Amino acid sequence: MVMAEKIAVLGAGSWGSTLANMLVENGHSVMLWARNQEQVDRLNTEHRNPEYMKDLVYSDQLVATTDMRAAVKDASVLLIVIPTKGLRQVAHQLDQLLGELRQRPLIIHATKGLEQNTYKRPSEMLEEEIAPDHRRGIVVLSGPSHAEDVAIKDMTAVTAASTVLDNAKEVQKLFSNSYFRVYTNDDVIGAEFGAALKNIIAIGAGALQGLGYHDNARAALITRGLAEIRRLGVAFGANPMTFIGLSGVGDLVVTATSKNSRNWRAGYQLGQGQKLADVIQNMGMVIEGVYTTKAAYELSRKRQVKMPITEALYEVLYSGKDIKDAISQLMSRDLTSEIE
Template identity: 85%
Template sequence: MAEQIAVLGAGSWGSTLANMLVENGHDVKLWSRNQEQVDQLNNEHVNPHYMKDLVYSDKLVATTDMAEAVKGAQVVLIVIPTKGLRQVAGQLNKILEQNNQRPLIVHATKGLEQNTYKRPSEMLMEEINEENRRDIVVLSGPSHAEDVAIKDMTAVTAACANINDADKIQKLFSNNYFRVYTNNDVIGAEFGAALKNIIAIGAGALQGLGYHDNARAALITRGLAEIRRLGVAFGANPMTFIGLSGVGDLVVTATSKNSRNWRAGYQLGQGRKLDDVIEHMGMVIEGVYTTKAAHELSLKRQVKMPITDALYRVLYEGEDIKNAISQLMSRDLTSEIE
């Protein structure tokens, strides 16, 4: 059955999901702050800054008016970088209160908040009053927008403590190329989604330095161990990390040129400065900020994360990346099962 859905955030992932939901038969309004972007989507059905080759459905309606986008929506999908999530959520809360509206909130944000180390669902719970939301669902997994746009086979996770609401999102989003599985482990899904970006920067850096498959496999595997350790310390189910929002998202992000985190790491490995990489990327590199948050959080919880610590020193303390790799490889020998 067709539903009315608002999508907040018209970047590559937000706009691609909005277009897919239209093709799934739903009534979708896509919100962006950028009037030029909205005009291009409505008049030319393109979003060239983010998705150069995708022609969007003429049934997709874009707007700069969040109240217009949200009015009557049974589901609100938020696809906003972590840094801007609170501001957008606060604005949404006021609109929902004015409309006496209580939609199901879904988010596809992958990161941790600086200084507070809050996960996206925690931020949303703080900014959107309980009476203004039915529930919060996390949509996460190995899903480059570029691949979904060409209808490549994709599988993701909808995670929610209330499995009935996860089931609802599963049905809304699933089609013959986009398959959604359900999970009740919100903590694990969000930690997996956020921390894999750190490892993706490292994987790109290795390739930029000229390392090969063995090095990448070692990094991904030991990176997954770090992700699991931190997530479990906060109550995540360890099994989540061998699923789509864990190893699945990690593999796709750490091995593909479609990943901006991988591309950022590759450029760092080739000798470019971080400020230069950030300036020329044109989109948010979540892993840069997540590295700082995860490093600080691991120290507070006394969780061993040597790869994250090494990347933190490279990104924030100016350590030479080759020296950081040398230190990782010369640490005290230990068991794999730790």
């Protein structure tokens, strides 16, 4: 029996609110922080979050707040589910609060992306912004896990990655239940690169379907996309085996094959001929893969890592290249070995 913990969840989007609800159902005391007062009021009174999870009725024991101090106070565990571009700011605010409250919780994050210009992974941003004496450790939670499926208790398996395995095991116990299974891993670099870069390939997979391509094309893209993800991750010290695990191929497959993925949906709309600006505006939620494509492209150039699919998508997203021309060029590149 897992002992009940006071847990603060920062970020009330689809994934953050769903995980918060599941943690309540696992027997923990959870406060969910969000910036939007209307969203918080609706969660507390109607137990709904329709902008993100229109069909989920949340536990009446889940408490939402716009007061970060109230959420964090006395929490032994903090779960951060913030888009990449807002993570550093929230972490900085959190560091000040933890110093004032004299708390040292375990930090878990479920953010999937790379910071623009610095190319930092989420755990690196957290390490820079949250002082060591304000945290017990940092754990990455990632894997093939659409919020919509977890909300209906579909069987799900994810990875908790930490350089300190005991911290990963603590997260494993907090989250695991009859339908949500957590495995441990000590490869934080691999887990974070897998989580971030799969969103790029998901955009490509959606675009292929939007253009009318079929299963063969999607399978080729996913497989060769995984090769690119592995190459870049290994260049930064990741364990290549991580990329055939849940936070690698697992997360890639679910994101690149499902309409629940906003990255896939964005790619599909691009394939159908919509403009990127319109796709972003109509989505209403952050499309991490759009920003990760730019970061990964620039990073691959700096490290001289071959990422032809990422490069092609970068040219489509940021240089206005016609997507059909990009595919044609990918297919007509010099022939090479699969092992390269």
